Amino acid sequence: MFKPLDPLLNSELRLSIMSLLIGFEEASFSFIKDKTGATAGNLSVQLQKLSEANYISISKSFKGNMPLTTCRITPLGIQAFEKHVEALMSFINVSKDK
């Protein structure tokens, strides 16, 4: 039986962000930008969407005079990510069974 995919995580960049944050305690905006290869503008928009869904938390501070944006995955985000992976697995398993 297919499980529903999370529409928020069915985009390349948002899924990349979530997969990256799953492995890290926290990561800065510049680190995520570097690793995903996204543009700053697009990344900001996608981070905002994930934050509005409470999948990640974003905190803003300063490192010296430079602004520092730090992201972390929330427990809800971990849950959503796991469900999304389970749903993907269900698609793969059904395809195999056919």
Added chain:
Amino acid sequence: MKEKELSHQESFQVIQEMIEIAKNKMTDTGFHFLLWGVLVIAASITQYFMISKGMAKDSDLVWIIMPVIGVPVALIYEYRRRKTEKAHSKSDKMYGYLWLGFGITLFLSIYISVSFSINPIAFILLLVGFATFVSGAIYRFTPLIAGSFVFWLAAALCPHMESQNQLLINALAIFMGYIIPGILLWRKYNKVNHV
């Protein structure tokens, strides 16, 4: 990266790529292994020669001077590194707790050993071996795991040696278990990590 819907295969590929980044992110620079390695070797050899020159009574001072130098250097280094680090992995957190726990246990072990007038070197080597083994396992870094076996072997040799010679075994074990992996870790960090 464009905003596009993914096929199931593509989704798995994205997840795998990002998890691989987290897995390969080495955040231990090897600095602490090198710092404490050099300090412990220097203290061990100094005490060995002080005992040889008949200054055994004052020689324990080297173990007080060592942390007085090491702790501020380690704290300043760690503070600066954390300020410049762009991401902290979950392994870093475990790693931090491991070495904090090690530090507390080490301090208490030395205190208890000295209170019972027991030479603490073998116990210190056992503890160092344990913490080094777990560190190696966390970062999947074989030289550290190999180093931990050197510490355990050195600890097992201690009861068969005179106290003064245990200092030389200690220095040798630290060289093999801290300095060599520390250099390799430093090189690996600089090669892998430039985020």
